[in-house]
Amino acid sequence: MPAIHLSGVVKTYVSGARPAVRDLDLTIPDGSFTCLLGPSGCGKTTTLRMIAGLEQPTRGEIRVGDRVLDSVERGVYVPPEKRDMGLVFQNYALWPHLTVQGNTEFGLRMRKVPAERRKARAKEALEKVHVADCMDRYPSQLSGGQQQRVALARMLAVDPDVLLLDEPLSNLDARLRLEMRAELKRIHDETGATVVFVTHDQMEAMTMATHIAVMSEGELQQVAPPMEMYERPGNRFVAGFVGSPPMNIVPAGESGLAGSLLRYAEKRADGLGTPGCVGVRPEALKLAASQDEVPDTAWSDEAVVEAVLPTGASWTVQLRVLDTEMFAVTHEDPEAAPGDRLRCWARPGRLHLFAEDGARMSAWDDATTTTPKVVS
Numbered sequence: 001m002p003a004i005h006l007s008g009v010v011k012t013y014v015s016g017a018r019p020a021v022r023d024l025d026l027t028i029p030d031g032s033f034t035c036l037l038g039p040s041g042c043g044k045t046t047t048l049r050m051i052a053g054l055e056q057p058t059r060g061e062i063r064v065g066d067r068v069l070d071s072v073e074r075g076v077y078v079p080p081e082k083r084d085m086g087l088v089f090q091n092y093a094l095w096p097h098l099t100v101q102g103n104t105e106f107g108l109r110m111r112k113v114p115a116e117r118r119k120a121r122a123k124e125a126l127e128k129v130h131v132a133d134c135m136d137r138y139p140s141q142l143s144g145g146q147q148q149r150v151a152l153a154r155m156l157a158v159d160p161d162v163l164l165l166d167e168p169l170s171n172l173d174a175r176l177r178l179e180m181r182a183e184l185k186r187i188h189d190e191t192g193a194t195v196v197f198v199t200h201d202q203m204e205a206m207t208m209a210t211h212i213a214v215m216s217e218g219e220l221q222q223v224a225p226p227m228e229m230y231e232r233p234g235n236r237f238v239a240g241f242v243g244s245p246p247m248n249i250v251p252a253g254e255s256g257l258a259g260s261l262l263r264y265a266e267k268r269a270d271g272l273g274t275p276g277c278v279g280v281r282p283e284a285l286k287l288a289a290s291q292d293e294v295p296d297t298a299w300s301d302e303a304v305v306e307a308v309l310p311t312g313a314s315w316t317v318q319l320r321v322l323d324t325e326m327f328a329v330t331h332e333d334p335e336a337a338p339g340d341r342l343r344c345w346a347r348p349g350r351l352h353l354f355a356e357d358g359a360r361m362s363a364w365d366d367a368t369t370t371t372p373k374v375v376s
């Protein structure tokens, strides 16, 4: 199955209103697990529905390889049933009058697959998602998680090249969600299908995706593999949205912590330009009892501990650094109490600088990945 290409795609539901999706150029690589990630209302579902053929773009083109599925300009529209894509939505809509087996065979029946073959394929799909023992039950006799699995089995049974999933795990409890994430990942590895998965949960995207496409207000912000996006968010929005707890983002300024970070950055990188803000992830913000323990090239400043919040696996430390509240996460007991005065520090490569328009300042990345200049 070739890649899916969206070129210049716009979707306006109400004429004159702001488009739900704006000038979207996105390539979904063949065999990838691509997550469309963003806050509620950013246009993820609309994008997925356009790929599925359930909505038509107002402008632009959708192709799979060379095959045009939608082109308003060329008058092309391929209906959903001719796209060879499997769909699972948040409200998985199983047929209440059909058993699990009947539901799972449904798509195959539509495709006139012979009964014996249908039965075998349904069983195989139900085994993949571990609900084969519920074959004779009706949807009302299943838990939410089991219904979710049956919906997935129904989609897998027809063996589509592209799986389109819209928040399919949203109704599950935390443990089942975790299990299903692992299962979806396994199914993706086994089938080699191209998966497009809509979620607003960045953990879900980080754990499953090969590629994440972050959207905000109908516009694509960045597409990248998860770790690349985490380590080098392309702009301020992505930096704040991807990561939990979120990145500490300090708007640039003359005084206080903002001034301290800026003076450090200017010393570290010549001709940098004017940053709009500086970010540091909580786990990159380190604590030290005194300046002697801080590496020479690191940025550091005085911090007062405001709260220590153990989570079991780690500790979140709330700090006041000069005039600014910051969060640090540590996997070792910080052995600190509210009111303690410490040094907090970060290596230059762990600081993220964004320009006034929000774009990442690559000049800073270049400066911090070359031989460090000693900061006096």
Ligand SMILES: Nc1ncnc2c1ncn2[C@@H]1O[C@H](COP(=O)(O)OP(=O)(O)OP(=O)(O)O)[C@@H](O)[C@H]1O
Pocket (backbone or CB within 6 Å): 013, 014, 020, 038, 039, 040, 041, 042, 043, 044, 045, 046, 047, 200
């Ligand atoms: N059928 C529709 N008619 C009019 N406006 C719509 C329609 N469907 C979606 N919208 C609007 O388009 C925008 C994008 O909606 P969409 O459902 O694509 O976002 P989303 O990112 O998937 O959000 P969520 O995570 O809440 O599902 C929203 O402002 C929404 O109100």
